[in-house]
Amino acid sequence: MPSRPTIPIIDQRNQLPHAEPVSPGRDLTDRHGRALRDLRISITDRCNFRCIYCMPKGVFGKDYPFLKRKELLNFEEITRLARIFSEHGVRKLRITGGEPLLRRGVEHLIAALAKLDGLELTLTTNGVLLPRMAERLRDAGLNRITVSLDALDEATFRRMNDVDFPVADVLSGIEAAERAGFGQIKVNMVVKRGVNDHAILDLARHFRGSGHIVRYIEYMDVGSSNGWCMDEVLPSRAVVERISAEFPLEAAEANYPGEVAQRWRYADGQGEIGVISSVTQAFCATCTRLRLSTEGKLYTCLFAQQGHDLRGLLRGGADDERLRAAIGAVWHQRDDRYSEIRTAQTAAARKIEMSYIGG
Numbered sequence: 090m091p092s093r094p095t096i097p098i099i100d101q102r103n104q105l106p107h108a109e110p111v112s113p114g115r116d117l118t119d120r121h122g123r124a125l126r127d128l129r130i131s132i133t134d135r136c137n138f139r140c141i142y143c144m145p146k147g148v149f150g151k152d153y154p155f156l157k158r159k160e161l162l163n164f165e166e167i168t169r170l171a172r173i174f175s176e177h178g179v180r181k182l183r184i185t186g187g188e189p190l191l192r193r194g195v196e197h198l199i200a201a202l203a204k205l206d207g208l209e210l211t212l213t214t215n216g217v218l219l220p221r222m223a224e225r226l227r228d229a230g231l232n233r234i235t236v237s238l239d240a241l242d243e244a245t246f247r248r249m250n251d252v253d254f255p256v257a258d259v260l261s262g263i264e265a266a267e268r269a270g271f272g273q274i275k276v277n278m279v280v281k282r283g284v285n286d287h288a289i290l291d292l293a294r295h296f297r298g299s300g301h302i303v304r305y306i307e308y309m310d311v312g313s314s315n316g317w318c319m320d321e322v323l324p325s326r327a328v329v330e331r332i333s334a335e336f337p338l339e340a341a342e343a344n345y346p347g348e349v350a351q352r353w354r355y356a357d358g359q360g361e362i363g364v365i366s367s368v369t370q371a372f373c374a375t376c377t378r379l380r381l382s383t384e385g386k387l388y389t390c391l392f393a394q395q396g397h398d399l400r401g402l403l404r405g406g407a408d409d410e411r412l413r414a415a416i417g418a419v420w421h422q423r424d425d426r427y428s429e430i431r432t433a434q435t436a437a438a439r440k441i442e443m444s445y446i447g448g
């Protein structure tokens with residue numbers, strides 16, 4: 090057995106645990122024996138949408154204190170960290186936000202990350218900037234793309250994004266991504282009971298047979314601004330039942346251990362859907378994800394209340410060894426399993442907003 094890093098103690102100055110040097114390798118595990126495999130990087134806390142479940146207008150209005158440019162990690166800092174994460178076993182990077190395509194020059198970041206060995210590079214977007222960006226992203230080396238789309242009827246879609254973006258803009262974005270050569274695009278729909286659940290079947294009908302995969306996500310209590318309550322969650326089980334009543338579905342095997350979405354295949358061979366049941370069927374036991382926020386804080390869970398500051402280390406001149414040890418120590422002491430222990434009380438607690446921590 091390879092030796093594991095010493096259990097760290099908390100450093101009050103920068104919220105980073107002290108640690109013995111952690112040698113790079115794939116044996117790094119957290120307190121529940123979970124490996125580190127995925128890193129989500131939020132590259133902006135800003136967005137051109139105000140989705141009611143993510144950045145509600147009432148909170149994210151004109152006076153919202155978005156981060157200033159110098160507070161954001163720059164592309165060199167992100168790329169350096171990504172290399173060190175990959176040495177710790179990360180295999181997949183997801184670029185997200187906020188709306189990642191709003192960050193100027195994002196294609197240059199993608200190009201730099203694409204030079205790192207053995208990493209799958211993906212990006213999640215609301216899609217409206219894809220008509221002008223898709224080709225540049227593909228040329229830069231982006232492997233896969235996920236587009237969020239919460240309804241196909243105009244009234245519901247505008248109600249969900251709350252800034253009057255028409256649904257045609259997202260559909261044009263998906264077409265642009267197809268033209269640029271992205272295959273099997275994942276289409277994320279957050280289902281809010283009583284608000285857009287009628288659109289479940291619209292999306293299934295629209296994307297069946299297209300080669301793309303709609304993934305229905307249970308509305309989660311991320312952050313504190315969306316006023317989440319359990320009554321607004323439609324369990325994935327009901328999503329599968331509704332689609333199956335019109336287009337019979339059969340369960341499909343996971344593509345790899347720890348896959349977030351459960352796969353369901355259309356019995357007539359017209360493709361598949363996915364459901365992400367983070368509220369009703371927690372999957373913390375296999376969670377291999379870490380998140381790097383826009384300003385360089387590391388979060389070990391989507392529902393974390395505190396991050397670990399890597400920017401301070403980067404800008405304080407830490408060498409790779411120090412950064413590697415800090416990251417290893419954070420993962421090694423990780424104990425999160427929020428979705429397994431969610432209660433009405435935890436849901437009401439103050440948590441970091443998704444647009445900042447990275448969805």
Ligand code: SAM
Pocket residue numbers: 136142143185186187188189213214215235236237277278279306307308309310311315443444447448
């Ligand atoms: N702006 C991009 C987008 O919307 O695709 C990327 C960032 S967004 C935070 C990433 C994903 O998180 C989106 O698919 C979005 O629908 C999802 N999301 C945001 N808030 C959510 C919530 N409260 N519950 C479930 N999913 C949520």
Ligand code: SF4
Pocket residue numbers: 136137138139140143144186187188215237444
């Ligand atoms: Fe913006 Fe994405 Fe959040 Fe919607 S879900 S407000 S598009 S960051």
Ligand code: SF4
Pocket residue numbers: 367372373374376377378389390391392425426427428429
């Ligand atoms: Fe992972 Fe936290 Fe989500 Fe559980 S609640 S699956 S630990 S991000």
